[in-house]
Structures are given as structure tokens and as C-alpha cells.
Amino acid sequence: xxxxxxxxxxxxxxxxxxxxxxxxxxxxxxxxxxxxxxxxxxxxxxxxxxxxxxxxxxxxxxxxxxxxxxxxxxxxxxxxxxxxxxxxxxxxxxxxxxxxxxxxxxxxxxxxxxxxxxxxxxxxxxxxxxxxxxxxxxxxxxxxxxxxxxxxxxxxxxxxxxxxxxxxxxxxxxxxxxxxxxxxxxxxxxxxxxxxxxxxxxxxxxxxxxxxxxxxxxxxxxxxxxxxxxxxxxxxxxxxxxxxxxxxxxxxxxxxxxxxxxxxxxxxxxxxxxxxxxxxxxxxxxxxxxxxxxxxxxxxxxxxxxxxxxxxxxxxxxxxxxxxxxxxxxxxxxxxxxxxxxxxxxxxxxxxxxxxxxxxxxxxxxxxxxxxxxxxxxxxxxxxxxxxxxxxxxxxx
Numbered sequence: 272x273x274x275x276x277x278x279x280x281x282x283x284x285x286x287x288x289x290x291x292x293x294x295x296x297x298x299x300x301x302x303x304x305x306x307x308x309x310x311x312x313x314x315x316x317x318x319x320x321x322x323x324x325x326x327x328x329x330x331x332x333x334x335x336x337x338x339x340x341x342x343x344x345x346x347x348x349x350x351x352x353x354x355x356x357x358x359x360x361x362x363x364x365x366x367x368x369x370x371x372x373x374x375x376x377x378x379x380x381x382x383x384x385x386x387x388x389x390x391x392x393x394x395x396x397x398x399x400x401x402x403x404x405x406x407x408x409x410x411x412x413x414x415x416x417x418x419x420x421x422x423x424x425x426x427x428x429x430x431x432x433x434x435x436x437x438x439x440x441x442x443x444x445x446x447x448x449x450x451x452x453x454x455x456x457x458x459x460x461x462x463x464x465x466x467x468x469x470x471x472x473x474x475x476x477x478x479x480x481x482x483x484x485x486x487x488x489x490x491x492x493x494x495x496x497x498x499x500x501x502x503x504x505x506x507x508x509x510x511x512x513x514x515x516x517x518x519x520x521x522x523x524x525x526x527x528x529x530x531x532x533x534x535x536x537x538x539x540x541x542x543x544x545x546x547x548x549x550x551x552x553x554x555x556x557x558x559x560x561x562x563x564x565x566x567x568x569x570x571x572x573x574x575x576x577x578x579x580x581x582x583x584x585x586x587x588x589x590x591x592x593x594x595x596x597x598x599x600x601x602x603x604x605x606x607x608x609x610x611x612x613x614x615x616x617x618x619x620x621x622x623x624x625x626x627x628x629x630x631x632x633x634x635x636x637x638x639x640x641x642x643x644x645x646x647x648x649x650x651x652x653x654x655x656x657x658x659x660x661x662x663x664x665x666x667x668x
Contacts, residue, residue, distance in 0.1 A: 506561020
């Protein structure tokens with residue numbers, strides 16, 4: 272540990288191990304994530320499961336994902352062990368073609384549903400499902416099944432070559448952004464301390480103690496994160512992972528909403544919120560002198576990037592990613608999405624109602640809003656709840 276980090280650690284040593292939070296403030300944790308995500312100096316670490324997740328994206332979303340990783344530049348740090356795990360997995364056909372078996376799985380499920388419905392449901396059941404008869408129910412069920420199977424077939428054939436392009440992109444990216452570390456030395460060091468940490472239930476890795484292979488993987492990644500932050504003099508870090516095992520993070524019992532209202536924990540309200548275990552925060556503070564460790568799922572990252580509230584100027588670039596993960600979109604976000612899905616009106620607005628030469632102040636915002644409302648009509652979201660100035664800033668500046 273260098274002198275600067277040692278002095279920080281000494282200064283913070285008066286803080287002991289804190290208990291887990293009973294209630295977490297959604298606004299505060301959201302601000303912490305945004306502060307880390309949009310801080311040009313905060314390092315961002317990717318877990319292996321994020322790289323694997325990205326192979327399921329459609330072509331447009333994959334392009335947006337690659338663009339973001341490229342934009343991160345030196346902020347992006349990929350632990351050497353993540354590259355090692357990726358190398359073990361990337362040649363698996365189920366990784367590079369994740370939907371190949373989907374039509375077969377769907378057919379099995381729907382064959383069982385149709386057979387079960389035929390045996391278990393009578394005319395009275397059909398009527399309760401708003402069908403005129405059991406024959407009508409079976410006809411409608413068959414039609415729905417045919418549609419779903421066609422969708423499944425389309426999904427299985429959705430690779431237009433972009434997954435091979437993603438493999439090539441990662442080949443270059445990981446070579447440039449992975450930590451320069453000896454994975455053999457990392458493995459030996461982790462094995463030397465893993466059993467003791469696991470026995471004491473210290474994060475991370477305890478949940479993997481029973482795995483026959485790679486049970487030290489999480490600990491190695493954690494040690495790399497700490498080492499990088501110490502070397503870079505950083506007291507903050509953002510780790511993006513879909514791993515929600517209790518040896519990394521926990522969920523509070525209650526949530527505090529905007530305005531101070533406290534409610535019982537709800538996955539739908541929390542939108543993937545997980546807090547780092549207190550012993551992780553304590554160890555991070557001991558090494559770096561700070562407590563700026565943030566854990567986030569890929570859904571949280573994309574929702575923040577694609578939000579017109581958090582990222583007005585750049586939100587349009589992530590609209591296709593937000594749609595791919597079925598993100599929770601505000602009416603303002605949906606208005607931006609509408610323009611991106613309708614290039615005709617987008618182009619017309621750019622050259623007419625939203626056009627400007629020297630300053631955006633040249634645009635009549637009331638006229639812009641009126642024109643947008645006429646164009647969107649019944650768009651399926653609340654036009655009266657759209658912040659039209661934000662839409663203009665996101666798309667036309």
C-alpha cells in the first residue's frame with residue numbers, strides 16, 4: 272500500500288465494520304450509482320457473466336453495447352481472471368448462439384399445455400376464459416401457440432453475423448483493457464487464503480466453496496479490483512455483475528422512496544438494487560481509504576445510461592439497449608424511443624420544427640411540443656407527462 276493510501280486507511284480506521292442496512296434509500300443509492308457511472312475517473316470493472324450476457328443482444332443493441340465499452344476507454348478494467356473465464360466459455364456454441372434450442376423448448380411446453388387443457392378444462396372453464404366453447408378455446412390456444420412458435424423460431428435465427436463480430440470485438444477489447452497480471456500467481460494466492468475466508472464466511476467466495484471447479488474465481492476478481500484501485504490511487508470503483516449471491520451483496524428489508532415513504536422490500540420497486548456486504552466495504556476502505564464501492568447489475572447500468580433524467584445528452588444512444596432489456600421507461604424516455612423508431616418524423620423534425628443554425632434557442636419549444644403531440648397521436652404512453660424540452664435536448668442538440 273503506498274503512503275497516500277496508507278494515510279487514508281489510517282484516517283478511516285476509526286470506522287469499524289458496519290451492520291447491514293435495514294432500510295435503503297432508492298434515491299440515494301441511485302445517486303451513488305450515477306456518481307460512479309458518470310465520473311470520468313471512476314474505474315469500471317466487468318464480471319464474466321456480463322460478457323456472456325451480451326451475446327444474447329440483437330444486432331442494434333450489440334452495436335450500442337460495443338460503442339459504450341469503447342467510449343469508456345481507460346476507465347474500463349477487465350480482471351485477468353475474467354479474461355481467463357471468458358476464454359473457457361467463449362467457444363461453447365450455447366454462448367455464441369444462446370437461442371438455438373428455444374423453438375424445441377417452447378414446443379415441449381406448448382404441447383404439454385394444449386394436452387393439459389384438453390384433459391382438464393370443460394365448456395364452463397372455456398366460458399370463464401371468455402371463449403364461446405371448448406372448441407373455441409382450443410382453436411384460440413392453437414393460434415396463439417403457432418404465433419409464439421414462429422416468434423421462437425425467429426429468435427433462434429436472429430444472428431445476422433453480429434455475434435461473430437462481438438467475438439472479434441472482445442478479442443481486441445480484452446487484449447487492451449485486461450489487467451496485466453499473472454493468473455497462475457493470482458490462483459495460487461487465492462487458494463492460499465480461500466479456505467480461511469470461506470470458513471469465516473468472509474466475502475466473496477463462500478457461496479462457491481462447494482464448486483468442484485473455479486471456486487476461487489470470485490475471490491481472484493475481488494483481489495484484482497483491490498490491487499488495481501491501490502495501484503491507481505482510486506478510492507472508488509464500479510463493479511458490473513449479474514451475480515447476486517449473498518457472499519457479494521444483500522437486499523435490505525425495507526426501501527425508502529423519494530419523499531421519505533418507507534415500504535417493505537419489493538423486487539419490482541427496487542429494480543435490481545443490491546448493496547455490497549459490509550465486510551467488502553470494510554476491506555475496500557482498508558486498502559483504498561474510501562468507501563466508493565458500487566455494485567450494479569447490467570439492468571441498472573443500462574437504465575441509468577438510457578434515462579433522459581440522468582443522461583439527457585447521451586440517452587438516445589442507449590435506447591435500443593433499454594428496449595432489449597425491457598427497461599422501466601418514463602414517458603419522456605418513451606418519446607425519445609418513438610423518434611428513434613420512426614426515422615421519417617425524426618428527420619422531418621430535424622430539418623423543420625427542431626432545426627437551428629447558431630443556437631438551440633432559435634427553436635420555438637411550444638411549437639415543437641405541439642408538432643410532436645400531433646405526430647405521436649395515440650403512441651401508447653402519457654404525452655401529458657413528457658418533458659418535451661428534455662426530448663429536444665436528447666435528440667436535437
